[in-house]
Amino acid sequence: MLNVDLHCHSTVSDGLLSPADIAQRAHQHGVQVWALTDHDEIGGVALAREAATLLGMRHVGGVEISVTWAGHTIHIVGLRIDETDPVLVQGLYDTRHGREKRAMEMSDMLAEVGIPNAFQGALAYVGNPDLISRTHFARYMVEGGYCSDVSEVFKNYLVEGKPGFVEHRWASLAHAIQWIRGSGGVAVVAHPGRYNLTQLEMSAFLDEFKQLGGAAIEVVTGSHTPDQFGEYARVAKRYGFLASRGSDFHGPGESMTELGSLPPLPPDLTPVWHDWF
Ligand code: AMP
Ligand code: MN
Ligand code: MN
Numbered sequence: 001m002l003n004v005d006l007h008c009h010s011t012v013s014d015g016l017l018s019p020a021d022i023a024q025r026a027h028q029h030g031v032q033v034w035a036l037t038d039h040d041e042i043g044g045v046a047l048a049r050e051a052a053t054l055l056g057m058r059h060v061g062g063v064e065i066s067v068t069w070a071g072h073t074i075h076i077v078g079l080r081i082d083e084t085d086p087v088l089v090q091g092l093y094d095t096r097h098g099r100e101k102r103a104m105e106m107s108d109m110l111a112e113v114g115i116p117n118a119f120q121g122a123l124a125y126v127g128n129p130d131l132i133s134r135t136h137f138a139r140y141m142v143e144g145g146y147c148s149d150v151s152e153v154f155k156n157y158l159v160e161g162k163p164g165f166v167e168h169r170w171a172s173l174a175h176a177i178q179w180i181r182g183s184g185g186v187a188v189v190a191h192p193g194r195y196n197l198t199q200l201e202m203s204a205f206l207d208e209f210k211q212l213g214g215a216a217i218e219v220v221t222g223s224h225t226p227d228q229f230g231e232y233a234r235v236a237k238r239y240g241f242l243a244s245r246g247s248d249f250h251g252p253g254e255s256m257t258e259l260g261s262l263p264p265l266p267p268d269l270t271p272v273w274h275d276w277f
């Protein structure tokens with residue numbers, strides 16, 4: 001069985017390793033088919049492809065697009081995208097816009113609860129000035145001793161209802177799917193078990209995703225519990241979605257799930273890569 005890992009991050013977004021180092025690590029952990037899926041950014045894809053090719057590892061172009069749907073932030077992964085497609089490039093550029101302003105607002109709010117200079121602090125962790133994310137704030141706040149780890153920072157400060165959370169408007173679902181498909185890629189719902197949607201909202205979302213040309217969902221991901229592997233396997237079958245597998249690796253010591261280390265997809269699903277090779 002192929003070891004496929006189609007979701008991870010580099011320093012081009014909020015990961016801790018460069019695209020070439022992630023490629024090396026994926027290869028070391030037995031990954032045979034690999035995609036780097038940085039948030040809202042394809043700047044690492046060419047480097048990833050080059051590194052993977054040198055290692056003899058199959059590579060597909062990837063991205064993880066932030067979407068606002070019915071007031072919720074949802075992530076849509078694009079696989080086998082062409083990172084030079086001008087509409088995709090422009091769409092992602094527009095999606096990244098506004099991150100800096102949001103970060104300054106987060107910083108002001110954190111200052112009010114006794115955490116000064118968080119913008120400057122987070123910037124020190126940023127690999128790509130276009131892509132300051134909540135993860136960079138979390139790393140800075142762990143370093144400053146405000147929390148003991150990144151997930152505690154999110155829980156106490158960076159999620160809805162907490163003092164460092166700033167509402168943000170990302171791409172629309174329709175645009176994200178259009179950009180991905182327009183560049184030859186397939187649109188995949190990232191970690192569907194992680195969103196705060198009611199059952200009714202989730203089925204409305206999946207209906208709309210499918211109607212707009214979305215084709216796959218992540219079933220086996222580092223963001224799902226083993227129970228959720230089964231739950232979303234059933235969802236994939238019910239909707240006729242292809243299934244994807246990805247660690248969502250961000251870096252050593254920070255991510256619970258190592259590259260290439262998740263269980264295989266349940267055997268009765270059609271993998272998103274079934275007709276790639
Ligand atoms: P942003 O795009 O700036 O909103 O940041 C989103 C990123 O924050 C996600 O891709 C994760 O890497 C990270 N993240 C979100 N929620 C959590 C959490 N509860 N614990 C750790 N990291 C999280
Ligand atoms: Mn991330
Ligand atoms: Mn995500």
Ligand code: MN
Binds near residue numbers: 007008009064248
């Ligand atoms: Mn991710």
